[in-house]
Amino acid sequence: EVQLVESGGGLIQPGGSLRLSCAASGFPVSSSYMNWVRQAPGKGLEWVSLIYTSGGTIYADSVQGRFTISRDTSKNMVFLQINNLRAEDTAVYYCTRGSTSAAYFDSWGQGALVTVSS
Amino acid sequence: SYELTQPLSVSVAVGQTATITCGGDNIGRRDVHWYQQKPGQAPVLVMYKDNNRPSGISERISGSNSGNTATLTISRVQVGDEADYYCQMWGSSVIFGGGTKLTVL
Numbered sequence: 451e452v453q454l455v456e457s458g459g460g461l462i463q464p465g466g467s468l469r470l471s472c473a474a475s476g477f478p479v480s481s482s483y484m485n486w487v488r489q490a491p492g493k494g495l496e497w498v499s500l501i502y503t504s505g506g507t508i509y510a511d512s513v514q515g516r517f518t519i520s521r522d523t524s525k526n527m528v529f530l531q532i533n534n535l536r537a538e539d540t541a542v543y544y545c546t547r548g549s550t551s552a553a554y555f556d557s558w559g560q561g562a563l564v565t566v567s568s
Numbered sequence: 569s570y571e572l573t574q575p576l577s578v579s580v581a582v583g584q585t586a587t588i589t590c591g592g593d594n595i596g597r598r599d600v601h602w603y604q605q606k607p608g609q610a611p612v613l614v615m616y617k618d619n620n621r622p623s624g625i626s627e628r629i630s631g632s633n634s635g636n637t638a639t640l641t642i643s644r645v646q647v648g649d650e651a652d653y654y655c656q657m658w659g660s661s662v663i664f665g666g667g668t669k670l671t672v673l
Contacts, residue, residue, distance in 0.1 A: 497662035
């Protein structure tokens with residue numbers, strides 16, 4: 451059974467940093483297109499970042515330069531490093547598995563809440 | 569940049585058919601995917617590549633895509649179908665529609 455479990459969320463002051471973790475089971479992250487998608491309170495879904503099977507990465511314009519996606523294939527985990535946090539980064543962050551074509555998300559974690567506030 | 573436009577809300581009576589649209593320029597040329605999100609829960613994929621249902625998704629849910637509009641149709645609507653629904657496609661990157669709240673009367 452495919453399972454994604456996020457951790458690492460919390461209350462962070464503006465300008466701070468945070469690393470979200472996603473523990474995957476039931477499949478190897480090395481063979482999957484792994485993503486982070488976020489949802490601000492009461493708002494819609496926003497794609498954040500993707501790491502390809504090759505290890506290549508892409509980011510939404512809104513987070514480029516501040517967010518870094520990575521993975522540890524030995525631990526079957528994916529990470530999202532978030533730097534210089536802003537109030538508008540407050541959201542639930544979902545770890546998702548992309549389809550083989552990377553086009554859609556066939557599995558989602560339960561989400562990790564990040565709150566940026568002083 | 570490419571945008572996907574969804575109605576903010578759709579209301580339908582129990583047992584009737586709900587139609588949720590997703591508009592975009594020549595969207596019929598792209599693959600569109602749909603997610604259902606119930607309050608306090610993570611989204612769930614309910615339709616991929618326009619009209620393909622993942623395993624475990626009700627046969628009452630169907631999809632189509634042509635011209636400038638993709639459509640998710642839920643027939644014989646039940647109270648349990650009440651949720652937010654999002655369309656999504658891959659353009660230069662991942663694009664989500666703004667979401668539609670389905671209310672079951």
